[in-house]
Amino acid sequence: MVGSLIYIFLTQMVHVIGSAPGEPIHPEVRKFCSSGPKWNITLTAEEARLPIIYVVTPTYRRPEMVAELTRLGQTLTMVKRIHWLVAEDSPACSPVIASLLHRLGLPFTHLATPMPEVYRRERYVPRGVSNRRAALQWVKEEGHDHGVLFFLDDDNAIDVRLFEEMRHTKTVSMWPVGLIGDYTVSSPVVRDGKVVSFYDGWPAGRKFQVDMAGFAVGVGYIKKQKRPTMPYIAGYEEDGFLKSLNLTLKDIEVRANGCTEVLVWHTRTAKNPTRAIRLPPDKHTHDNIRGLVENMKHMGMIK
């Protein structure tokens, strides 16, 4: 705890010398790779009036990547009027994700947004920040004013009913997230229909004690802010982002039956080691295994 306070202090000092806390002191590279259809052909008039939900998912190459994105992407195809922004922590967009996105058939934007090298050396790596910052920029420039921004990690689990809860967010809407820390949940505390504080096992000096999957933001509201941003400070991404929106507790829109229902979970998938598989030259020359191993390399499952 003391260690992490010292860490935060030092990190913030470094940034204060450069600019605002958590603002990058090294350049960020953002590569736009491709975008899918903006409209479903079968969009009804009623659907066309629905605000678009921009779902932002940071990801990175590892054995589980394709499994996670397949599972999550399939879920998103069940949701009306969604736009999926997949941002890879990589200097280039991977063909396997590109083909997955095209196959799913939902509107998407595919980005390559590598973390500046300096952050990889920090004690607590602010993973996913460069990705979300890039997506935030995209949404500010391309998003519909009546749309909604939602951050959803590739290994989280979501009940599709949550999308309708967040659909009409004007400022920031919030709800509980399951499987977080010491309380097994992180939730706003709601009294008389208003958020008054947070029920979260890791306060850590945060004004907004929420998980990344615990809120959505109106795109028009983001655009009205002077300097919406997400800091490169591990553990403080949500808090920093919501503070940059000049949000106050009384602006928060309460969802999920007064924040009593859990419709999204911070599940984490067990990691598998990334192996290099080299078949002996005299083995598997006349069967399927070489083709399978090639496919697994392509998917990032092995080196």
Added chain:
Amino acid sequence: MVGSLIYIFLTQMVHVIGSAPGEPIHPEVRKFCSSGPKWNITLTAEEARLPIIYVVTPTYRRPEMVAELTRLGQTLTMVKRIHWLVAEDSPACSPVIASLLHRLGLPFTHLATPMPEVYRRERYVPRGVSNRRAALQWVKEEGHDHGVLFFLDDDNAIDVRLFEEMRHTKTVSMWPVGLIGDYTVSSPVVRDGKVVSFYDGWPAGRKFQVDMAGFAVGVGYIKKQKRPTMPYIAGYEEDGFLKSLNLTLKDIEVRANGCTEVLVWHTRTAKNPTRAIRLPPDKHTHDNIRGLVENMKHMGMIK
């Protein structure tokens, strides 16, 4: 390795004294709870001709249970002509799963199939066996002859295209499963369109070195067998089951582009501790947190 061989030898000896290896020496309790609609109302004539896929998912109460079943169940609603058998390792069916099943709207059967206590004390607990045995019995009695049986754990990830690969299985169809053991995959080795052996990091004396999610079986084929069964021997469930079907390698139907594509992954979700949350009597009496904690108890997320 030697330890597990000794374990297997001893386990098998115990069973040999009683009956066949891995056959239960203690009674199994099977409780049928409820069944959902057998037919979608909007079933087209073409759909009605499709073989039903009976997906068997064993589950048990833990903090991640509802997240996993929500995620998997939503995926299954994307698949035509499916019947989901959810079998709980519990003496009674939980209301939270019942309402989830009713809400999803897919044809289902809900069972309570607790593991006989004697197996909980074994060194390697044969988890999910009582559940799958019960589902197997249900499918033998109620399943359509041209239907297909498929075992899919609640934390696995599946590309929905795999369901069409397995749809027309007559005997047993097979394909690779990703994220398994030392090779990051388990797959049949296919030569000239036929399975000749297996590529799997844990041979362990098994004839069929496959994962539970790596095969599907024709219901008619199961019904033709004298004594289809799954043994209570951890690590040998698949092998024992396929042996009980009198399967030979040349009977196996090869899928997933000659077993070169990965369309299902043995993902595992990180476990969260099951906590007891007792709110102080003077706290949270006028807000949402008591209601939220009650809901979490109902979902099995906390004690």
